Amino acid sequence: MELVYNTGIIFSIVLYLMLLCYRYAVGRKEKSSLPTNWPILDMIPALLKNIDRLHQFKTELLEQSGGTYMFKGPWFSNTDMLFTCDPANIHHVFSKNFSNYPKGPEFRKIFEILGDGIFNADFELWEIHRRTTISLLTHSKFHSSLESTVWGKVETGLLPVLASFCKQGAEVDLQDIFQRFTFDNICKVVLDFDPSSLCVELPHIPCEKAFSHSVEPLLLRHIVPESIWKLQKRLKIGSEKQLMEASQNFDDFIYPLISLKNGEQENDTNLLTVFRKVYEEKHVGPSSGLRDFLKDTSLSLIFAGRDTTSTCLTWLFWLIARNPLTETKILEEIHTVLHLKEDKKWRRFNVEESHKLIYLHGALCESLRLFPPVALEHKAPTKPDILPSGHYLPANAKLIFSFYSVGRMETVWGKDCLEFRPDRWIAPGGRIKHEPSYKFPAFNVGPRTCLGKEMAFIQMKMVAAAIIYHYRIELVEGNQVSPRVSIILQAKPGLKVRLTKRDI
Structure with a gap:
């Protein structure tokens, strides 16, 4: 008993x-949304539960843990990662202690599709890529050539396509339009070839679509154990099969154009000509030869030129459509700066005039702050290090920077950090307010800051101004837009809108 x-x-x-x-x-x-540390599985269940909202999930984790969080994976999976969006950590790794954080073999393994292009390059090869690209972008003829290329595509591609959709009263996916626009432009700049993907017929060009097909598998390589994605690659299944098909599409498109340019007369502003000389003089690049070096170089630059600019424009128009007052202010600025009220007719504007579109510049910066095209970046120290946040990193530890989360931290941007406020970028004197890159890492930070930043702003202002001047943009009802789970922060499932012609 x-x-x-x-x-x-x-x-x-x-x-x-x-x-x-x-x-x-x-x-x-x-x-709290901090994940439970389960026996054996550790935090993997929380990751799988939130995989469709990965960027928002890691932002919640970072917000509740002071900007830095250690994610623990099963001991056998090698998936322990330190996530951070702390500006002090960003400044330390990307600038102050830059030499201890090269791209390294892990980064190169994940982004092997880019070969020996500037994104994967380290040390001497990176220096050569950077110096050569800077010399091209600062060439006296480059800006005039860029202006001509962008305006040509606006007038012969963008506006006719939008006019066709407007006349039909049909929905249009602005994200697809922007991706085609930037793909055509960057191919013209890099390969001196216009694939004409942006025309009324909207043709399917496998290489153009391959960029969107590759960004999700590249993100998965950051969080899936290497043994699993390598097995997928060996078996040619899942996301790795998708990545292999994208790689083949890149090769099929770029290699013939490289061969075609071989016999052309030398031009000191032609990218392929300049990099061919560099390869022959410096003896750098892959052992497989000049052809692969030029392909890798071209692919990296096309990747940067297509996806980053098109992503910013996509989110800009989504934000504007949800904040009509900002659209009114941008339109008023376009009329005033370009004197369109007096002329009563749309016209091209040059680089100098684009610098006067201050409010539009602020709107673009807000789009980049809230939705940075490159959502995250992977780093690993060659030697042990202690971050300003106090976290210890052994050599080769996985360190993931969430650029998406930086713009959504109250501690960084204030209580209104989730609001779309272009005027936060305007200083009292009416000029653009400068923010340090470790607080605004949309164009990367430190020595690896994006070389095409100025080119991107010029192109985006020309495109945005042309569209806003000619059309009112209305979001299609029921089109729920969210950040895609990919290395590039594209909109899922696209940006469906209807266009109404303005009375000019």
Whole structure:
């Protein structure tokens, strides 16, 4: 009888403790989104549960943990990662202690599709890529050539396509339009070839679509154990099959154009000509030869030119459509700066005039702050390091920077950090307000800051001004837009809008 009594007491105590644990877990879940560290599986269940909203999930983790969070994966998977969006950590790694954080073999393994292009390059090869690209972008003829290329595509591609959709009263996916526009432009700049993907027929060009098909598998390589994605690659299944098909499409498009340019007369502003000379003089690049070096170089630059600019424009128009007052202000600025009220006719504007579109510049910066095209970046120290946040990193530890999260931190941008406010970028004197890159890392930070930043702003202002001047943009009802789970922060499932012609 006493044994039964004692057993009953023990059972009651255990039941009571289980109830307390359950209530604690439920209460913790209501107050915090920090994942449970389960036996064996560690934090993988939380990751799988939130995989469709990965960027928002890691932002919540970072917000609740002071900007830096250690994600623990199963011990056998090698998926422990330190996530951070702390500007002090960004400044330390990308600038102050830059030499300790090269791209390294892990980064190169993940982005092997880019070969020996500037994104993967380290040390001497990176220096050569950077110096050569700067010499091209600062050439006296480059800006005039860029102006001509962009305006040509606006007038012969962008506006006719939008006019066709407007006349039909049909929905248009602005993201697809912007991706085609930037693909055509950057191909013209890099390869001196216009693939004409942006025309009324909207032809399917495999290489153009391959960029969007590759960005999701590249993100998965950051979080899926290497043994799994390598097995997928060997078996040619899943996301790795998608990446292999994209790589083949890149090769099929770029290699013939490289061969075609071989016999052309030398031109000191032609990218392929300049990089061919560099390869021959410096003896750098892949052992497989000049052809692969030019392909890798071209692919990296096309990747940068297509996806970053088109992504910023996509989110800009989504934000404007949700904030009509900003559209009104941008339109007023376009009329005033370009004197369109007096002329009563749309016209091209040059680089100098684009610098006077201050409010539009602020709107673009807000789009980049809230939706930076490159959502995250992977780093690994060659030597052990201690971050300003106090976190210790052993050599080769995985460090993931969430650029998406930086713009959404109250500690960085204030209580209105989630609001779209272009005027936060305008200084009291009416000029553009400068923010340090470690606080605004949309164009990367430190020595690896994006070389095409100026080119991107010029192109985006020309495109945005042309569209806003000619059309009112209305979001299609029911088109729920969210950040795609990919290395480039594209809009999912696209940006469906209807266009209404303005009375000019």
